[in-house]
């Protein structure tokens with residue numbers, strides 16, 4: 001696979017439009033404590049986006065994971081996830097919520113956890129407390145993938 005880079009991006013129309021088209025939450029994306037990234041190659045061809053939300057000093061939410069439709073199923077999602085996880089603080093637990101990609105995240109070292117095992121700071125994020133359906137699977141990173 002070609003050389004890829006993960007650059008910080010601000011909340012923009014391109015980010016919002018991409019997330020909305022994939023059915024991912026956008027209502028809270030401009031709120032404080034969130035950082036977003038863009039996966040691109042050295043010629044600035046964009047493949048997707050991702051986000052990290054700091055829920056507390058030791059827990060973060062991986063969110064807004066998106067590979068643009070034309071580039072799916074070619075390994076970019078895995079690269080996006082690995083590179084984004086590498087941007088999370090080493091001592092922090094990493095959580096996410098998903099309605100349709102649990103198997104994808106299992107391959108990356110995440111495991112489903114019950115809500116009673118999830119810190120309140122994560123449950124209180126806008127995504128977990130309202131924007132994601134209650135049926136969403138909550139997952140925790142159990143081993144950091146090799147970069």
Ligand SMILES: CC(C)(COP(=O)(O)OP(=O)(O)OC[C@H]1O[C@@H](n2cnc3c(N)ncnc32)[C@H](O)[C@@H]1OP(=O)(O)O)[C@@H](O)C(=O)NCCC(=O)NCCS
Nearest residue numbers: 022065066067072073074075076077078098100101103104
């Ligand atoms: C989920 C998503 C980021 C995966 O990106 P991708 O580039 O298609 O994934 P990859 O090509 O890196 O796939 C890696 C592996 O996961 C599998 N996989 C990909 N998407 C999957 C999904 N939704 N469910 C189950 N498995 C999936 C692939 O088959 C592949 O398996 P393999 O390594 O055994 O062949 C992408 O499909 C996407 O943007 N979906 C829409 C937004 C979304 O649902 N984001 C997740 C919200 S939490």
